[in-house]
Amino acid sequence: MDETPTEETEPENTTNAPQKGTVTQRAIEQIKAMIAEGRLEPGQRLPTERDLAARLGISRSSMREAIRALTVLGVLEARHGSGIYVTRLEAGDLLETFGVVADLSRGPRLVELLEVRRILESTATALAAARITDDQLAEVEKHVTAMNATEDPEEILAHDLAFHREIAAAAGNETMAAMLEGLSSRTFRARVWRGYQEEGAFARTRREHAAIHRALVAHDPEAARAAAAAHVGEVEQWLRAHLGA
Amino acid sequence: MDETPTEETEPENTTNAPQKGTVTQRAIEQIKAMIAEGRLEPGQRLPTERDLAARLGISRSSMREAIRALTVLGVLEARHGSGIYVTRLEAGDLLETFGVVADLSRGPRLVELLEVRRILESTATALAAARITDDQLAEVEKHVTAMNATEDPEEILAHDLAFHREIAAAAGNETMAAMLEGLSSRTFRARVWRGYQEEGAFARTRREHAAIHRALVAHDPEAARAAAAAHVGEVEQWLRAHLGA
DNA sequence: CGGCCGTAGTGGTCGGACCACATCGATGGT
DNA sequence: ACCATCGATGTGGTCCGACCACTACGGCCG
Numbered sequence: 001m002d003e004t005p006t007e008e009t010e011p012e013n014t015t016n017a018p019q020k021g022t023v024t025q026r027a028i029e030q031i032k033a034m035i036a037e038g039r040l041e042p043g044q045r046l047p048t049e050r051d052l053a054a055r056l057g058i059s060r061s062s063m064r065e066a067i068r069a070l071t072v073l074g075v076l077e078a079r080h081g082s083g084i085y086v087t088r089l090e091a092g093d094l095l096e097t098f099g100v101v102a103d104l105s106r107g108p109r110l111v112e113l114l115e116v117r118r119i120l121e122s123t124a125t126a127l128a129a130a131r132i133t134d135d136q137l138a139e140v141e142k143h144v145t146a147m148n149a150t151e152d153p154e155e156i157l158a159h160d161l162a163f164h165r166e167i168a169a170a171a172g173n174e175t176m177a178a179m180l181e182g183l184s185s186r187t188f189r190a191r192v193w194r195g196y197q198e199e200g201a202f203a204r205t206r207r208e209h210a211a212i213h214r215a216l217v218a219h220d221p222e223a224a225r226a227a228a229a230a231h232v233g234e235v236e237q238w239l240r241a242h243l244g245a
Numbered sequence: 246m247d248e249t250p251t252e253e254t255e256p257e258n259t260t261n262a263p264q265k266g267t268v269t270q271r272a273i274e275q276i277k278a279m280i281a282e283g284r285l286e287p288g289q290r291l292p293t294e295r296d297l298a299a300r301l302g303i304s305r306s307s308m309r310e311a312i313r314a315l316t317v318l319g320v321l322e323a324r325h326g327s328g329i330y331v332t333r334l335e336a337g338d339l340l341e342t343f344g345v346v347a348d349l350s351r352g353p354r355l356v357e358l359l360e361v362r363r364i365l366e367s368t369a370t371a372l373a374a375a376r377i378t379d380d381q382l383a384e385v386e387k388h389v390t391a392m393n394a395t396e397d398p399e400e401i402l403a404h405d406l407a408f409h410r411e412i413a414a415a416a417g418n419e420t421m422a423a424m425l426e427g428l429s430s431r432t433f434r435a436r437v438w439r440g441y442q443e444e445g446a447f448a449r450t451r452r453e454h455a456a457i458h459r460a461l462v463a464h465d466p467e468a469a470r471a472a473a474a475a476h477v478g479e480v481e482q483w484l485r486a487h488l489g490a
Numbered sequence: 491c492g493g494c495c496g497t498a499g500t501g502g503t504c505g506g507a508c509c510a511c512a513t514c515g516a517t518g519g520t
Numbered sequence: 521a522c523c524a525t526c527g528a529t530g531t532g533g534t535c536c537g538a539c540c541a542c543t544a545c546g547g548c549c550g
Contacts, residue, residue, distance in 0.1 A: 022502065024313060036348055036432075048531065059504045061306060064533085065313040068269060072314040073342060075349065080532050081512035091354060094346045100318060101339045103281055105420075109336060112420035116365070119421075123364050175350075175357035176364075187281075267533065293500065304535045309502085325501050326543035 023058045027066035030056060035075065035086060046076070046084040073097060091178035098182030110192070111240050117183040118232035120176060121164065125212060125228035126221040128170040136170045137216060144213050148206055156202060157189060163209060167216070167228075196238055204234065268303045272311035275301060280320065280331060291321070291329040318342060336423035343427030355437070356485050362428040363477035365421060366409065370457060370473035371466040373415040381415045382461060389458050393451055401447060402434060408454060412461070412473075437484060449479065 020026070031052075034040045046052065053063035067084060070076040074093040077085050087093040105113055132140075140163060147159040161184060168177035193201070208231040215224035265271070276297075279285045291297065298308035312329060315321040319338040322330050332338040350358055377385075385408060392404040406429060413422035438446070453476040460469035 024502085028317070032345065032348070050531090061309075061505085062503065064306075065310050067532095068310040069313050069317040072273070072318065073345060075345070078532060079512080080510070081530080083512095083531060089349055089351075091346075091350075091357070094349065097318060097342060100277065100320070101336075101420075103277070104320065104334055104339065105336075106334075109420060112336070112418045115418055116421050116424065119364060119368050120361070173357045173360055175346075175354060176361050179361065269533085295500090306536080307534060312501095323501060324543080325541070326499080328500060328543095 022062075023056075024062045024065045024069075027052075027056055027058060027063055028069050031066065031070060032075070035089070040086050042086050042089045044086050046086065048083065091175040092181075095175070095178035095182055098179060099185035099188070102183055102185050102188035107243060111236060111243065113183060113188075114232065114236040114239060117180065118229055118236060120180055120183070121168075121232050122225045122229035124168050124171040124173070124176055124180060125216075126225035127172060128167045129216050129219055129221040129224035131172050132167075132170040132216055132219070136166060140166050140170075140213060140216060144206075144209050147209065151202075153193070156205075157186075157193060160205065160209075161186070161189065167212070192235060192239060195242065196235065205231075208234065267307075268301075269307045269310045269314075272297075272301055272303060272308055273314055276311065276315060277320070280334070285331050287331050287334045289331050291331065293328065336420040337426075340420070340423035340427055343424060344430035344433070347428055347430045347433035352488060356481060356488065358428060358433075359477065359481040359484060362425065363474055363481055365425055365428070366413075366477050367470045367474035369413050369416040369418070369421055369425060370461075371470035372417060373412045374461050374464055374466045374469035376417050377412075377415040377461055377464070381411060385411045385415075385458060385461060389451075389454050392454065396447075398438070401450075402431075402438060405450065405454075406431070406434065412457070437480060440487065450476075453479065 031040075031046075040046065047055070049060055049063055049067065052067075053060040056063065067076060067078060071078055074087060074096045075089070077087050079085065102113055143159045143163040143166065147156055147163070150156060150159075164184060165177070165181065168180045171177065208227065211227040212224060212231060215227050276285075276291075285291065292300070294305055294308055294312065297312075298305040301308065312321060312323060316323055319332060319341045320334070322332050324330065347358055388404045388408040388411065392401055392408070395401060395404075409429060410422070410426065413425045416422065453472065456472040457469060457476060460472050
């Protein structure tokens with residue numbers, strides 16, 4: 001073994017650590033690998049920061065940076081005073097960070113984002129039309145009527161989000177729903193609406209939501225797809241126009 | 246101002262910092278906010294870690310954790326010995342982490358992921374059919390023929406990835422291309438192929454790629470969409486069967 | 491004038507100390 | 521015997537200060 005000649009404070013690497021990048025980056029990869037290989041199950045508790053640091057032969061500071069990174073990515077969850085745990089690793093956990101993309105994108109990229117959302121949302125709505133239950137349908141209708149009953153932009157925005165969230169959930173694909181959630185993050189939505197709402201957007205939104213709702217009630221996927229695509233496309237076109245000025 | 250009565254070691258907050266969550270989390274939000282508000286431009290260099298820590302009134306350690314987190318998210322980039330910089334904030338930068346979702350998802354979630362990919366990929370291919378240039382078309386064809394000329398799984402996988410990447414690029418939506426890139430991350434693809442390739446998958450893949458290529462040459466969006474959907478759907482169905490056993 | 495090299499400044503790593511919080515067992519009262 | 525309280529222990533959270541590794545820049549020397 002042509003390891004480093006000095007052998008002492010190296011208490012058994014859980015995995016052999018090649019020399020690439022920063023030690024923190026390495027730690028991140030190793031923990032990710034442990035999870036990917038099934039050595040760490042969802043919900044399972046990890047060793048303490050101090051233990052982990054010792055095992056990988058790095059300082060606690062570096063290990064903390066690695067853990068923090070994985071925490072932000074939604075892979076780990078640190079509970080103060082209790083320990084570090086692997087999240088459930090479900091779509092919602094992992095795709096939480098997806099929202100930052102929407103929050104930090106500007107200009108032409110916002111249009112691209114909206115285009116992606118149009119594609120996913122229209123398909124999700126079509127799927128929902130085929131699968132939605134009466135209970136879910138009632139929930140959707142609740143948000144439609146609630147949105148029709150108020151003029152408060154904040155409240156309207158909230159019901160708008162809930163309306164689409166409910167539909168995405170009914171589509172039966174959690175991953176898609178989580179992505180749409182990120183694509184419709186509050187700050188993202190708010191930014192676009194800021195100028196959009198000045199052009200009778202409320203009325204148009206109510207009309208379009210009603211159309212989508214009708215298609216869902218009729219369990220008509222194609223109508224739902226078209227209505228949803230038109231709905232998102234409306235905003236998309238407006239944004240496109242207000243940028244390409 | 247009802248601030249904390251104690252006022253001393255608090256060298257002017259760049260933004261006022263409400264008391265919520267960990268100081269690191271706060272720092273992350275504040276830096277994100279600085280970028281979102283345009284106070285930090287893409288490519289711009291940030292103050293030093295030591296300065297930033299002092300400005301937000303936290304320790305360098307905590308600030309480093311915040312920076313590391315944003316680095317992993319693709320928002321910041323730390324260059325050893327030089328400084329910390331805001332990335333270009335383009336789709337590729339911010340969606341790099343998207344691949345971990347694919348890498349850490351298992352079981353039913355893999356099918357969901359593939360379903361999302363099918364939706365996006367088919368649309369992207371349709372868009373590409375309408376917009377692709379002759380040069381791009383030649384590039385695509387290169388990967389088709391190269392893939393037909395080898396039996397090495399590694400090489401086949403590489404050309405498979407490049408094939409789809411080229412098409413995604415031709416679709417003209419960087420954001421969508423970046424997402425598809427994540428959805429087709431090497432480890433993800435490799436995991437699925439492992440068992441898939443045992444059933445004459447190579448031949449089938451070649452046939453399907455040829456069909457997609459033909460549709461692109463003909464600039465026929467609908468044919469391209471169908472071919473791409475079938476291509477991804479093929480894998481999707483196989484995976485669905487091998488899980489729902 | 492150009493290449494070399496030293497130096498100042500930056501991020502990267504380390505170790506230790508202390509704090510805030512969660513957990514669980516021991517203790518004491520009922 | 522039971523339950524509430526409180527303390528000890530262990531955990532993540534924060535801070536500090538030191539040093540290392542690397543980059544960038546400018547002055548020095550050929």
